[in-house]
Amino acid sequence: MSPTRSGTSPRTRRPAVRATWGAVLALGTTAALTAPLTAASAASDPGTGDRDVRAVQTEYPQTTRTLRLKMLTETQAKDNAKFDPAQFGKFADYFSSPDFAAHVAMLPTGKVLLFSFESVEDNPQKEPAPTDVIGSRNAGTAYVWDPAAGEGPAAFKAVPPPIVDMPDGTNQPRPAPFFCAGHSYLPNGMVGVFGGNLGGNGGTGAKLALVFDPWTETWHQQQDLSVGRWYPTVVTDAEGRQVIMSGQSELGWGTPTPVIEEFPARPGAVPLNPRKAPDGVASGVWKSEAPYRMDYPHLFSLNDGKIYGFGRDADQEWRFDPADQTRTQLPDRPDGGLRNYGSAVALPNGTQGPDSVLILGGNRNDPNTYRFSGGAWHKDTPRAFGRTQDDTLILPDGTLFTVNGSYDIRNYGNGDLNPNADLKYRQTETRGADGTWRLGPEQRLPRGYHSNAVILPDGRIMVTGDELQQIANNPDIKSGLNGTIEIYEPAYLHQGARPVLSKVPAGAVGYDAALTVGTTTPGQVSRAVLLAPITSTHAVDTSQRHLDLQITGRSGNQLTLKTPPSANAAPPGYYMLFLLDDKGVPSVAKWVRLAP
Template sequence: MRHRPWISRGDRRNIARLLVILLVVTLLTPVRPASASAELLVNPGLETVDAGGFPSCWERSGWGDGAYAFEVVHPGRTGANAMQVTLTATGGGDRKAMMLENPSCAPNVTPGHQYDLSTWYTSTTPDTVLTAFRRDVTQGWVCWTDLVSLAPATSWTMASVRTPQIPPGTDQIVWGVTIYGTGVLRTDDYAMADATAPAPGSSCSAGAACTQGSWQVLPVESPARGIHAVVLRTGDVLLVAGSGNSEDMFAAGTFTSAVYHPRTGTFTVVPTPADLFCSGHVQLPDGRVLIMGGNKAYPAADLSHGYEGLRDSYVFDPATATYQRLNDMSAGSWYPSATAMGNGDVIALGGLGEDSSGTVATQYFDVSQGRWLGIGEAHQTWSYWGLYPSMILMQDGRLFYTGSHVFGNGLPGSGASIYDYDAATITPVPGLRNKDQRDQSMSVLLPPAQDQRVLTLGGGNIESNPDAHRLTDIIDLKAASPGYVAGPDLPGGTLTGGVAETAAQGKMYVSAVLLPDGTVFETGGALHNRADPVYEASLYDPVTGVFTPGMAVDPVPRGYHSSAFLLPDGRVMAVGDNPGDGSFDQRVSVYTPPYLFHGARPQILGGVDEQWAYGSSHTVTVDTPIVRASLIRPAAVTHSSDPNQRFVELPMSVNGDDITLNLTSNPNIAPPGWYMLFLLGADGVPSVASWVRVS
């Protein structure tokens, strides 16, 4: 809880005088480029103090029962004053010397912009972090993000960081240094400037591709039906078909997988040990792929049983391109979800069991033991979550069921909920519209993952089979009582043949892909159950909350059993389509987004650290100005479902051509494993990804 001191009338007069001085200085300061913008802080040098002797526009703040002291010490690094916080016992909390959360003191910011923050400090403890709060125009002041950890320093040391893009609806931020371990922290000479580069003049000569991007259909078809797609840490793509939704192949024991090599445009067929059709899959911390369940049987002609789920489980090793058998799951799983947790373990929920009924067991893979726990070893709620329920890991370690699922109606209730594995509790979440028409909708954790906002888009219902809708809904999981609110409608598209029966068709089987520039590319889909492909693609900007329609359209229909996903070179690959006549389109399409037509890619000069520890910083030298950096978790997608897809912001400290990237200390924000490191240039062009392992 923040502690806000009472402001006396005299303090208000002092603040008013400061604002007048600041206004005069601003009016006399010539306009400069964004990279050298004016100081945005009031009293950044701490030289003006209030009636209580503490720097004006700053406050003593924090929480917990630990023993602490705030002081103004003399001299400062420059001038007379510095702030000092001493924490002699933590009591489970922290202390912060923070800017005051009021209109006169908190710096104004612009959504979508980024800001360079810096301060000078000394510290006797490594347990310090630069923390930011933001003022949401609807919610008020909320915790925003921890930006960078500070190493101990016996002499004055400068800490600097570039913020992520300011979220929508934010008009002010405050920030300061938090100390959460015993020790002494001293700070002085704060600074804040708008770092957002002005929009560059376009030099693109690629015609419509400059704003729409372009698609290429590869000249070779995939030897495996692209029902499951996993981007491997090698940069290759694993496509898993199993029997590929073919009863003839199932009867013959013909189960297929293939690895696509983007560098050469070729495929390698992989021996496949079981019918992994409609299994679950997730990236493990070491880069192998955990695959669980699959198809034990197709429905019987005499209706004695439906689809039956396998207990089988395997890991696919990218280094050898082979499957290795693990112990069986505790229950059969056909269409299970799979979510990586902050400790690297995996929780599997939902699907159908060996008797064709819904699997109610919570199944838990312990990565340290390399095995599935027995049913009595895992915490149980005995709840049925449906088929491919989208379960997104939250920053506090709980799972958010978004309401996206596969086949028919959702579960009874609100359509979305928060699941606490440790407490074995389920809490309904309100606000999801048309919850029973979210069959093969898609949900994504919006960039950046630190903001904890989820977008759910599109969907239909294979049972009642209405026209798929265009609805999107958004939820802020940081809110005190999270609930969905309506987002903008999908732009809508045209049906087969390019002629729409009515304007703006909705879509189920939709794909949504996180891009290195922080936007979401949505593509593919169909109007009805395994019928009527919809041709449309757009870009969603989480900062503005707006879809940009009119992106280039994949010439291949992408309905049931289709997927799209990000490649390490910043392009998007699309596979699959399995219409109601039983055919399967094995063509592969690759989309080049508009950003790749706007200049040269940023280059990292020298090697990148491959191993990244939580809370660590890594410095790279680049050949061009960089405005954003991120880690994007590689895809493991099927049936419009990849609940582990996430874009992790890397706050930056910029010193000329040297960029220091700061990784979150929270493994629930970035679960352990391999990530694609992207740097974004000032012209919006991303680098080719470097692979790093977070652990």
Template sequence: MSASFLVATSASGAPAIPSVAQPPAAPHEHAHGYGGAQDDAEHRAQDLVGVPLHEIEKKTAENAARIERQTGRRPGRAEVRASVADADPGVSGQWSSVVDTTVVPVFTAVLPNGKVLIWDSVGDNAAEDYPTHDFTRAMVWNPADDTEKRVDLQGTNLFCAGFSHLADGNILVAGGNANAQLAGTLRTYVFNWRTETWTRGTDMAAARWYPSVTRMANGEEVIIGGGPATAEVYQTNGAIRQLPNFTKYNARLYPFMISRPDTQLGLFGPYNTGWTVTTAGNAAITGTANRDGITRDYGSFATYDIGKTLVVGGGSITEDGVAKRPTRTAVILDANKGLVPTVTTTGAMSTGRRQHNATVLADGSVLVTGGLTSAAVNGGVDLDAAVTTAELWNPVTGQWTVLSAAERIRQYHSTAALLPDGRVMTGGGGICGGCMTAGYLEKNVEYFSPPYLFKKDGSGDPAARPVITGGPATVGIGAAFTLTSPQAADIRKVGLVAPADVTHSVDQGQRYIPLKYSVSGTTLTVTGPPTGGVAPPGWYMLFVTDAAGVPSVARMVQVAKAPTPLMSPLKNSTGKCVDIPQSALTARTYLQTYTCNNTKAQSLTRFTDNTLRVFGMCADVPSSNFVNGQRIWQFGCNGTGAQRWQFGADGTVRPVSKTTLCLAAAANTNAAQVKIVTCTGAALQKWTW
């Protein structure tokens, strides 16, 4: 199935998108996806593969000292800080002082206890014969008091690995750097956030370097890119299976991807072509589309609402008449309707950026930090083209606001992550060929407090914050729960934010999920996320935001799989499951029952809008013909009553528009027709999820 993105005009009041001249095609696109020798050569040069980190640090420090003697300026320090340091933090936010660390924050994962797992590459011990690639320098950082605990990993180098939170809050790491020849690794590791220890997991089928990992509605983790074309899935039991029906992306460049509301996987960057993928069983591509004509390498993205993702910056194009510059444009992808997302333009940043980080904040707005404004000299680091001011995107207006500037330059190998207290921790930069030449190595962090943390009276004083005084430890999909707050009557937003898993401008973990709620006294009654595609199972930061726009400190909660799990078979009492014949992706394919086999053809998603979906389509009563004996097919979801079902405690599944009829199998044999018939209580009309 193929389609093109629908590109709409910008929202009212948004500035026009800058003029952009595009190359005819993405530079690394091949028959089986993206990638190739050019990616490998570029990354080998940039990442100094094979060079021990102590040697990188030594050479970088020598170059930094030499440059400072010649110019009077230390590489990595921003010269514009003084001009914005006195700005009202209620308008421009406020940066902290710089805090040194013993590990460069190249890979950053926020843990459920508010601490942060950080690692970089091989160690820098004094011994000159220290093995290069059988060690990873890592630490657990505590932003509450700026202390650290080293948790170095022996046995492999996790540099250039992909990673994501598991449902229990532990961190799955896939791939890494094997040797000086730039080979990836087959290995996976799990970091236990409670014990702060590493455990080796199941090996993948193929070695990966620069893959991405994304958590799905059923708790599985999809691994794509990094060299091999065939995607893989880390299952909830720790085993790994291949997805032979998705071989479209093999680039050694972290793909942009996230779980969609319909529980499928959306892959939408950095290259222009993207896919919608059902990851159950051996996978199926249900949609292919082009985004906006721009290869947004080292751009960034943030999912800021249900099914809505901001993609911003990146690339090396001709824009506003200037060649080899990253774009300042941004687009919104909406995956709530259809098998491919619709695309609309939104406001553009004040300047183009690449190597920046887009971070969703506690109120659903998006902060962009760091980066460089030109790819003409070096696409990874150019200290003369640094951007140190932050910019804030408002999802209501589509506009960007320039905020205050950081003290340190954050470019290649820098990260940014939202903390439970509402601040953003930025850090890192360096460990690359251009970085070493420029004397650029930032082994430190600094914190940005967004404007929402300050009073708006010009005093610069901290704002009074709403407080969550009570709430659950676990939140269910579509299930109601209560929060207590003395400021309940003043609350205007309740939202979940998934903790960060960020490296190389790509954060596979973060997303903001607004929740519906009502207020009575000091109690907020809140409805959980609508599907596991919106909120895959795991730990989240739960924020409330008041009428002044001030967020609370987050309460950490665990989102569980629904009691009737998503992406699961619908089985009747005779032991047969609703099935899509031959896993057909076409509309008007009639449903059948078949022996339950745990394949993608039987992985259905029950939505809180009462639809029943597979492959992004809905179980449908043809032409709303609610009569006894009518067969049921799959059809494009359209919001009509023909696609809404009532799941009863008695095991029946009934069309909402006519509840005297029940979903039923015509027989207890394979390939039996699925129909709606007059409800009789028969076994063929009883279903379990």
């Protein structure tokens, strides 16, 4: 066990509790799902008589999955009946997906990229990820989901990563094992994915560098990074260069790399052309380092053009300057402890772009939130309870929405690799304009480790991820659809007629410039908001960003807006433009590309 680990790693620990769930679930009560279980419950298993099922399915049969999902569905409906959709929004849909979606990216085509790995387990009481597996079973998977196509297998398209021969000594080609990598957007709207898993040694960093082109829906391999990175973070800076920090190196778990790299290497130009994907492009090493003890730091490019890096350890907080590649120490986070996989967001700041960051989850015992602004930390309004593995999204109206969460890695409150969840973590929570939080409707599936959520251009929220719960509650384990997606409709979608954004310019728009757009509801528009798309994993989302745009002119069905003042305020790339009415109800967004 490495000293950098808290001792709770599912990668190295076996489950403390092994139970068969059929007998327990047959009781058909919520208590059965929330009570601690013992081996004594491993009784009459309806799956054991079936000679065709694989061993793992015998250990955890379909009947168990079906009953569990039924119970979660029923308790969700019952508990959510008290929430008025016009006040709290509602969970509106739930359907199967072909990917676990440990990683997601909202694409400027309107589709969503989902990627993860081939699982090595159908039994959710065992580690499902091929983290320690060496050879071809350590492989990546990827799909795009088209929300316009709804649900069902035809709404998804497989977009597997390139076949690669990893340097693991086996000579076994496989789809690139890019899971537990880091990612952010290139300024041309493509997704850069860096790092991955080489297998063995408790989690070993791969040097993979890949770019996904959302228009051709193809992957493009770049030159290897200089070090392996498993659990790195990537942020796009104001120039549009992707800065890559941390991650366990090619030597294995417990060897986080301090090396900072950027893509593409200087002096190469950043990719600005949406029709041209980089191929075989090199990354470059920074002159200063980022010596994070823990991986997946929260990185943000704020409106001073600097990168702020908030480590999970309270004393590992730094500011990085991409211009001269230097590092400056920031004050320690005041909670003084370790925050393990909680969310963080760069807070909306009018038309100027974010200058502060809110650190939220990561400590199940601490409901407080911590805001870094003006060079100092401030204890901010608490949520209802502490949770880890949560995702917090900035909605078009500037409110924050927390979804997902659990007790610890692969732990839902009843021990490692025990899918029996403390159901309080299913509750969503929203931070309103007054800065206070309130609990809202609950999601169907508890989703912890590897959970994700993105805001769709139509304002709905897609919730997905967490292979362990998706396996434990799969409506048909033989279907090949391993994951699930749940759709949440925020309260703003239950307020009646929405403003309409009818037209935006086809080409790129510059900074501090006039932006003329069309609307068929000019009298219903009081605000214009740019929202950066979300690409997230492991509660890390460096990309999301919220800016108000000044409305400088109105003429009939045309509005003139003023674009952000500089690339520091909003790095070059694709943004969703929403028009909002005076109640905060957003239009369906259209994509706008900012370019220098």
